Amino acid sequence: MYYSKGNYESLARPEKPKGVESKSAYLIGSGLASLAAAAFLVRDGQMEGKRIHILEKDSLAGGACDGYEYDNTGFVIRGGREVDNRYECLWDLFHSIPSLEVEGASVLDEFYWLNKHDPNSSLMRATVNRGEDAHTDGKFGLSDKGTQEITRLFFTPDEALYNRRISEVFSEEVLNSNFWLYWRTMFAFENWHSALEMKLYIKRFVHHIGGMPDFTAVRFTKLNQYESMILPLVRYLDAHNVQFHYGTKVENIQFDTKTDKKVATRIDIIRDNQKDHIDLTEDDLVFITNGGCVENSSIGNQNTPAAFNQELKQGGGWDMWRKIAAQDPSFGHPDKFCYDAEQSNWMSATVTTLDNRIPPYIQNICKRDPFSGKVVTGGIVTVKDSNWLLSWTFNRQPHFRNQPKDQLVGWIYGLFTDKPGNYIKKPMRDCTGKEICMEWLYHLGVPENQIEDMAENSANTVPCMMPYITAFFMPREAGDRPAVIPAGSVNFAFLGQFAETTRDTIFTIEYSVRTAMESVYTLLNIDRGVPEVWSSTYDIRDLLNATSTLSDGKKLTDINLDPTVKATLGEALKKIAGTDIEKLLKEYHLI
Template identity: 40%
Template sequence: MKNTHSKNPKDAHVYLIGSGIAGLASAFYLEKDAGVPGENIHILEKDMIAGGATDGAGDNEKGFVVRGGRMHEMHYECYWELLSHIPSLEDPNVSVRDESYEFNERFVSNGQARLLKDGKKLDVSSYGLSLAQQKDFIKLTYMSEKSLGDKRIEDWFDQDFFETNFWYIWTSMFAFQKWSSLAEMRRYMKRFIHLVQGLYKLGGVMRTKYNQYDSVVRPMKRYLESKGVHFDMGREVIDIDFNLSADKVTATVLLMKDGSEIVLGENDYVFFTNGSITESTDNGTFNTHAKLKGIEESGSWKLWKKIAAKDPSFGNPAPFCDNVDLQKWYSFTATMKDSTFHDYMENFSGNVDGTGGLVTLTDSNWLMSIVIARQPHFPNQDADVKVFWGYGLYPDRKGNHVYKTMAECTGAEMLEELYYHLNIQDLMKPVTAAGKVNCIPVSMPFIDSLFMPRLAGDRPDVVPAGSTNFAFLGQFAEAPKDCVFTVEYSVRTAQMAVYGLFDTDKEVHPMYEPTHHPKHLIEALKAISN
């Protein structure tokens, strides 16, 4: 059955559960394209800060934290178009898109120290793929997604593949694991094949001027508030009642954690960001480790589980949230009131800050990587303060130097392990002794959940069949062909939801498909055969 559209958008009320980029983008399109008045749009957020995974927080004294960084590229058609309408944080006459474009013209990604071993740079000009592995790579791009089912990457490639330069670059850049979804890897290969020739130096990767909370979320929140959109912080939805008939799906009541209810009228709508990669995270300190939490501490996972039990069209969250040990990794953010580390890395790598991107320690038991963004990474960061971010994909392995699992390590111990791999322990001892270093570790139990092997239907359609007023948003709703773990995916689902439930003259932006361009295919083939 065809989904119905709102007949009177001026009288519609829309409740957005979750304030991540998908929710913010939905509010934008509802007001601009669907004609829903801003004051009729409510963003319900269980936390006290908006932004979801596009985050960044802290100060010079307590230390800064970015749980992760979102890499961008030029062909994020939905994302950049959205940000072309949002005034930047610092100059209302410049859009976030134009600010970002200008920033990336000045600071071009060209990593000179992409992979390290024994503290020395590796030659990554060759991806090191055997002829058989090259054939497997090409064959995978031409397989149908349906035929791959819930296969893992390790089911397709031989074990030697996971020791190649290509895999070290791929796994550290995108956070794929051997046991991640093969279908998801195929989507990435097809969607980003135009970047394959430059992956070894992070060619084509774009970033925002500051961390994404300050560069994207704050400007979007300010813009939406100027339109009258309500940000109802600290309000958690714990269940949704539906009227489920043979051919219609209608949300009727939102049940709130505080015991209140939001009864939905006939022209009211609900958009739900189901699942979250940053739910249940925990911050440690310089002297304490981060604690591993789980579903019990989450909001969106528990809510999705509840409603998924009510109707098959609401998807299946289990593959994405029931295997925390396969989905978790740990990150850390270092704040230094000293430039010693920063200066060393610039001289060692050959990259000024903001141009190098990921540096991966291939001989790290944790498979640790670090990123030094352009400084300052926060608008409130002092000129003499330097910030960098890192993460490890294997937090349950014991370190090479600090004989503890990464999960058990304090911020100080994570830095000690990093210094060991870079052979700079003596260089950094005086800085640490002077108390000029802070490092905050973060546990993220669901961070890789979107890459878990899944089957068709596990991610629900953005607008379920027969829906009259309900949509899913974000990384765990299905946007065919596009790639999860990207801001583009979240914004695309926002367009699909708004344009699917409201009559507009707009269509979802077509996805850039580089496999339709022979030039990109030829360049990629040359790169993998080198």
């Protein structure tokens, strides 16, 4: 497997890998990483679909990329993914997957046209005082010291950040800024999360720093992520006779690691409530999604809180990884991530409006007609003075294909689930859907004497608790996540958010697809390049633009620097006068 960039590789079809006719594949779980791997096996590996087996403990595919209507409960979206136009592996995949919305188009075509005709942006990123504009005004509000702390982190070697927390590298100069408000709510970082992941995120998305305050940096699908991405992928795999085995729980995978090579030899499963196993040969490829950010998640309803289930279940994804990791040190250290749900949880809630009482309050804040079919909030609106650090969003409506035209479906989430609310004096984790809706309506500016009636009769709200949703952000070091292809592996790979690949960042759909692509291309020896991570971190134009926007347009000569450094800068600016370097600095408003 090798990396590449440019049209020469990306537009080419690989030759059929040698010996693929005698191989089979078993994919553990049916999240995006597994589905993508199955698609690459079909498209680029040219493996027959009937030889590809997806083992899924539930009755529906998709994993964390969900969006369902539950009987007697309502519409539910546990989370949502912001999408980047520079997700090279994701779009390499989806340009081959037929759209279910537009005849004759791919999922990529549909997404591209949609976001060209209706580009994303936010007209109000944050509120205070019950629906008033927080007037962050697109500014990061960083002091010179804060900007320098972020720059220093950007250049810090990974090794120096092992097992360190964000609060160890950022002072209050950063943590009290608009920058941190934008960042933590957009990506769900907490102060105690990994400084290494923070650094990797800054480097990965440096080209989008300027588009963070108004969300022009991101794009969204037409419908929820299940119907817009997962369902087309499942239909594609069905059409190629890929075998889905629902109701099949994988408990463990046995490996032979006694020699200089590592071989998966058996999959232990429970099927139809009976223990069973699948014996493997070296021609049987195994793709393992280890861990799971939505494991132990629970759904409540309008009148029932979502349970906070901290104890990891025997036979779940984390338990499976623990059993695998016990067999070889190269298989990672799951307990670095899942040891404390208090540090990795947040809650979401899906709210469905039932009449015309709530939509005017939404429109008052987002400044757009939410029934227009176009961008509504353009990303999350963060309630800056919320005790729960509440954020909420309404994407293009309808958000579900079968959603009634006179209803809106939106998403609320809170990072501080253990704090009493501003209006509902209870921790978010103890609240019913109705109570979460009441807290949200309070922050929308609904008159207090109407809040309870509106939450009860004008909305249906479904809470969701996710104890391990940001487990992958826990402080870590090299080796805590297994490599996509561990050294010596003959017939297995790790996929998804708890597998290790270079330069890309977790908690993105791109990471799931990238690990899938790398694993398939390696195990089948496919002679086609895997697209390199977008190289903005090495593009001087992106770096200059990020420097300028982080400083809210401040000139280099106006930054409070050490006198010696400032004198050196002055001499350097004299020497570059009349050069292309001077032109570049002027173009990005740094001089």
